[in-house]
Amino acid sequence: GAPYPLTTDGTDDNFYGRTSDTTFDPVSALRSGEPVTPYALWSPDSTRILAFRVDQREVLPLYLVQDAPEDGTLRPKEYTFRYSMPGEEHVALYEPVTIEVDSRQIIRVRYEPWPETSMMDAGEWNLRWWNANGSTVYSLYVERGEKTLRFLEEDPVSGQVREILSESGESYRESNLDYGGFPNIYVYEKNGDIIWFSERDGYGHLYRYDRNGTLKNQITSGAWVVRTLLYVDEENDWIYFLAGGREPGRDPYYRHLYRVRPDGTGLILLTPEDADHEVSMAPDGTRFVDSYSRVDTIPRTVLRDAAGDLLLELEEGDISYLTSRGWKPPERITVKARDGSTDLYGLLIHPTTFDPRTGYPVVDAVYPGPQIIVTTKAFPSDYGYNSKIFWRAQALSELGFIVVNLDGLGTPYRSKAFHDVSYGNMGDAGGLADHVGGITDLARTRPYMDLDHVGMYGHSGGGFMTARALLLYPDFYTAGVASAGNHDNRLYGSYWGEKYGTPET
Structure with a gap:
C-alpha cells in the first residue's frame, strides 16, 4: 500500500x-x-x-x-x-x-x-x-x-x-563495557527475576534481583569482567556470557564464552582455546558458532553444542597471500604500567623487510579512549575499528618504522579502577607515562629500536594525545602527527565530556 x-x-x-x-x-x-x-x-x-x-x-x-x-x-x-x-x-x-x-x-x-x-x-x-x-x-x-x-x-x-531498581556511583555507571553497547540486562519470563550488570565490586559482573528490585545474589565474581550477556536458557537454567581476564596467563582482553547457573554455581568455560572468541548463539540456545583467532593466528570457525563440545569444524582462514608478500604477524607484548605492577598489553609491528641488525625509528600509534582500546586482539580480517588501526600501523611500518600499539591505564575492559584513572583526567586517558615507560622497557631487549627517534601518530582523541605528548615529553617524542585532534574536550559533545568527567562539568 x-x-x-x-x-x-x-x-x-x-x-x-x-x-x-x-x-x-x-x-x-x-x-x-x-x-x-x-x-x-x-x-x-x-x-x-x-x-x-x-x-x-x-x-x-x-x-x-x-x-x-x-x-x-x-x-x-x-x-x-x-x-x-x-x-x-x-x-x-x-x-x-x-x-x-x-x-x-x-x-x-x-x-x-x-x-x-x-x-x-x-x-x-x-x-x-x-x-x-x-x-x-x-x-x-x-x-x-x-x-x-x-x-x-x-x-x-x-x-x-514502574521503576524497578537503580544504581549510582562516584563516576559513570555502565550496563555494558562496550561503548553504547546493548545493556547486559535480562528479565525472566517465568518469574520476573532480573539479571543486572554492575561494576560495584570493582569488576564488571552479573547480579540477580527479584521482580521488585531486591537483590537475590551475585552471579559472577572475581578479578575479571563480563563483556556480553549473550543468552539465557530459562528452561535448563543456564546463563551464557562472554568474559575476559578469567583464564590465567592469557591476554585479559580475549573474550571467552562461559555458562553459569542463576545462583552463581556451575560456572564453566565453553571455549578453551587461547584466543579471542566471537560467538553467535542459535535462537534456541542448543548450539553456537565460535569464530576464534589472535592477531598472530589465523581465524578458525567451529560449531559447538551448548555444553561446548565440538560438533563441526566449519572454516579456517587462509593468509597465504599475505605471507607470500613477506608479511609476518606482529609481536604481542606485555609491559608494566607506571605503578610497576599492572600488566599492559600491546603490539610491536615490524616492516616486512625487518632486519634486527638495523636500527629503526619508532612510531607510537595511539588512541587514548577512554571508551575503546587501540590494540587488535582477533586477527584483523574485518572492517572494524581495531582492524583499520592495525593495517594503518602496518602500512606505516613499511616506510621503515617499528610501530607500537599499547593500551595504557584509563582504558576499558579491565577493572573499574583501571578505567577510572582517566575519569575527570582526560589528559591521562591512554596513559602517556605508560607509553614512555613501556617503549623504554621494550628497547632494553630490542636494540633495533632507536629511542633517539621516537614519534607519535593519532587521529581524533589520538590527535589530542599526540599534541599532548609533544608538549609533556619533548625529550622523548621528537616528532608527531596530530590528525583532527579534539584538543579541548570542553568544546566536544556534552554526552561525551560529561560522562568522562571533563573539568567544569
Whole structure:
C-alpha cells in the first residue's frame, strides 16, 4: 500500500525518528543525501513501534562554514545545527513514546524525558526493548553525567511506568563495557527475576534481583569482567556470557564464552582455546558458532553444542597471500604500567623487510579512549575499528618504522579502577607515562629500536594525545602527527565530556 506518516506533529527541532544534532552529524547527512536509519524499534508482532520524540529547541546553535561549495560559487556556505557542550544548561531531551501503527495513536510514556547521553551516540537502538510477546517494555534510563542508571518497566498500552531498581556511583555507571553497547540486562519470563550488570565490586559482573528490585545474589565474581550477556536458557537454567581476564596467563582482553547457573554455581568455560572468541548463539540456545583467532593466528570457525563440545569444524582462514608478500604477524607484548605492577598489553609491528641488525625509528600509534582500546586482539580480517588501526600501523611500518600499539591505564575492559584513572583526567586517558615507560622497557631487549627517534601518530582523541605528548615529553617524542585532534574536550559533545568527567562539568 501507499506509505503514510505515523506522526504529524514533528518540527525541525522537536522530532521523531533520529537522534539529536549533537550525535547525528546533520550537516554530513544533508550533504551526502544518504537515507537515515530510523531510531525506533518494532514490536514482535509489528503492531507497535517504540520511539523517542527528541526536543532540542533549547540547545544552543553551532555553525559550520564551507569555504569552497561544490557548486563552484565563491561565496562561503553556512550551516547551522544544534550542539550541546559539557556543562551547558540544556541538552537534547528524549521523550519516550509508543506508536500504534494501525490507529497512528501516540502513547506518551509517563516518565521524565531521557537526557542525551553516550547511549544515544551508539548509532543503534539500545535503551528500550520489548519482552518476548510484546506485552511489556523494559528500558534503561541514564541520568545526565551517567552516574545513575534506572531500570524501568513500561506498559505499552497505558504508558504507565514502574521503576524497578537503580544504581549510582562516584563516576559513570555502565550496563555494558562496550561503548553504547546493548545493556547486559535480562528479565525472566517465568518469574520476573532480573539479571543486572554492575561494576560495584570493582569488576564488571552479573547480579540477580527479584521482580521488585531486591537483590537475590551475585552471579559472577572475581578479578575479571563480563563483556556480553549473550543468552539465557530459562528452561535448563543456564546463563551464557562472554568474559575476559578469567583464564590465567592469557591476554585479559580475549573474550571467552562461559555458562553459569542463576545462583552463581556451575560456572564453566565453553571455549578453551587461547584466543579471542566471537560467538553467535542459535535462537534456541542448543548450539553456537565460535569464530576464534589472535592477531598472530589465523581465524578458525567451529560449531559447538551448548555444553561446548565440538560438533563441526566449519572454516579456517587462509593468509597465504599475505605471507607470500613477506608479511609476518606482529609481536604481542606485555609491559608494566607506571605503578610497576599492572600488566599492559600491546603490539610491536615490524616492516616486512625487518632486519634486527638495523636500527629503526619508532612510531607510537595511539588512541587514548577512554571508551575503546587501540590494540587488535582477533586477527584483523574485518572492517572494524581495531582492524583499520592495525593495517594503518602496518602500512606505516613499511616506510621503515617499528610501530607500537599499547593500551595504557584509563582504558576499558579491565577493572573499574583501571578505567577510572582517566575519569575527570582526560589528559591521562591512554596513559602517556605508560607509553614512555613501556617503549623504554621494550628497547632494553630490542636494540633495533632507536629511542633517539621516537614519534607519535593519532587521529581524533589520538590527535589530542599526540599534541599532548609533544608538549609533556619533548625529550622523548621528537616528532608527531596530530590528525583532527579534539584538543579541548570542553568544546566536544556534552554526552561525551560529561560522562568522562571533563573539568567544569
